Amino acid sequence: MRLFILCFLLVPVFSWGQITLTTADFANGGDTVRMSFTTDPTIDYSSTGANYTWDFSGLVAEEQVLRDFKDMGQASTLVNFMFGSFAATEYQATYFAESEAIPLDQIGGFLPVNISEVNMMTKNSADSITSVGFSVVVEGTEVPFKSDTIETRYKFPANYGDVYSSRGYSNMDLNPISNSIWRQHRLRNSNIDGWGTITTPLGTFDALRIRHDIQESDSLFFEILGTGTWIPLPIPNSTLYEWWAPGELEPVLRITTNDILGTETVTAIEYRDAFDSALVEIKETELAAVQLYPNPVSNELILQKVNGAHYVIVNSAGKRVLSGDVSSDRFELNVSQLPIGGYQLVLSDGRNISTQTFIKK
Numbered sequence: 001m002r003l004f005i006l007c008f009l010l011v012p013v014f015s016w017g018q019i020t021l022t023t024a025d026f027a028n029g030g031d032t033v034r035m036s037f038t039t040d041p042t043i044d045y046s047s048t049g050a051n052y053t054w055d056f057s058g059l060v061a062e063e064q065v066l067r068d069f070k071d072m073g074q075a076s077t078l079v080n081f082m083f084g085s086f087a088a089t090e091y092q093a094t095y096f097a098e099s100e101a102i103p104l105d106q107i108g109g110f111l112p113v114n115i116s117e118v119n120m121m122t123k124n125s126a127d128s129i130t131s132v133g134f135s136v137v138v139e140g141t142e143v144p145f146k147s148d149t150i151e152t153r154y155k156f157p158a159n160y161g162d163v164y165s166s167r168g169y170s171n172m173d174l175n176p177i178s179n180s181i182w183r184q185h186r187l188r189n190s191n192i193d194g195w196g197t198i199t200t201p202l203g204t205f206d207a208l209r210i211r212h213d214i215q216e217s218d219s220l221f222f223e224i225l226g227t228g229t230w231i232p233l234p235i236p237n238s239t240l241y242e243w244w245a246p247g248e249l250e251p252v253l254r255i256t257t258n259d260i261l262g263t264e265t266v267t268a269i270e271y272r273d274a275f276d277s278a279l280v281e282i283k284e285t286e287l288a289a290v291q292l293y294p295n296p297v298s299n300e301l302i303l304q305k306v307n308g309a310h311y312v313i314v315n316s317a318g319k320r321v322l323s324g325d326v327s328s329d330r331f332e333l334n335v336s337q338l339p340i341g342g343y344q345l346v347l348s349d350g351r352n353i354s355t356q357t358f359i360k361k
Contacts, residue, residue: 018195019206021158023124027249029071029095036061036273041266045241045255048194048209057199064279069095079135082144083121091132091146093121114139129154138177145172160195181221189213198243200271205245205252212240231359232316234344260346265353296359299336312346335360
């Protein structure tokens with residue numbers, strides 16, 4: 001009997017219970033995380049629940065990047081003045097990182113100035129992770145600005161069943177570099193709707209599944225024909241499905257969907273991965289590399305590198321206003337009859353979907 005008890009005690013004990021996430025499980029200043037990207041329009045992003053098993057082991061990477069979470073010691077003097085130790089406590093950022101927020105990486109195409117870099121400022125604390133502002137490099141000059149309403153991205157401790165909401169408001173005034181202002185309103189509804197184990201090409205992890213539903217309303221002020229005009233930008237509703245595992249710093253899997261013409265459509269898939277030298281030089285697909293100009297446009301919108309794709313133009317109210325097929329390598333799309341305002345161009349080649357924003361002046 002004693003031998004039996006001893007053998008039982010030597011058997012490894014595995015825990016299949018729910019996990020709790022804290023701020024220590026998320027990236028901090030100085031961390032780097034390698035992420036792979038792939039496309040799969042049929043991927044199952046909706047299945048979830050308690051003690052669930054997710055199997056995404058069949059994902060095949062098409063691109064890979066090293067995400068860099070820069071310590072505030074690497075920020076400029078001006079950025080540190082606004083987000084460093086001299087700032088109000090709620091604005092003291094933990095790190096900054098390149099932002100892929102829409103339309104921050106696109107508004108340079110609307111303006112008579114060049115925006116070459118966009119970074120989001122993030123604050124980590126024991127009870128939350130928040131977005132406290134941005135910095136942009138405009139014509140070589142870095143311009144930081146605080147978010148007037150700070151958006152909470154995560155709340156801690158994070159447990160299965162938690163539900164929370166947060167609003168964010170940012171106002172980017174580029175004066176005197178350019179007589180332009182960009183405004184963003186965001187509503188984030190988050191729900192930790194699953195726990196269990198997830199398998200990806202990197203391995204198997206205990207994980208929590210977090211769903212973020214994001215509604216965004218953006219507008220841009222700039223001069224058209226000498227007159228200052230506010231233009232609403234059509235930003236589709238988006239949902240982030242994230243699987244977080246302890247100590248992984250970024251989600252082991254993140255699936256992004258957008259509301260495209262009333263249909264929830266997968267627009268991005270990224271996951272934690274090991275280094276693959278064959279992937280690090282791949283930047284984007286041909287569809288994602290579409291050339292669209294001029295922007296703003298008066299009459300003819302030129303599309304290049306998308307021959308054979310189907311296009312749909314949607315106005316700021318979400319209504320389809322034009323559609324058709326791209327029939328040449330340099331396709332001229334007549335938009336002269338469209339009212340002045342912001343529009344979304346949706347392109348599909350049957351496998352991938354790309355969305356870009358343009359302004360009719």
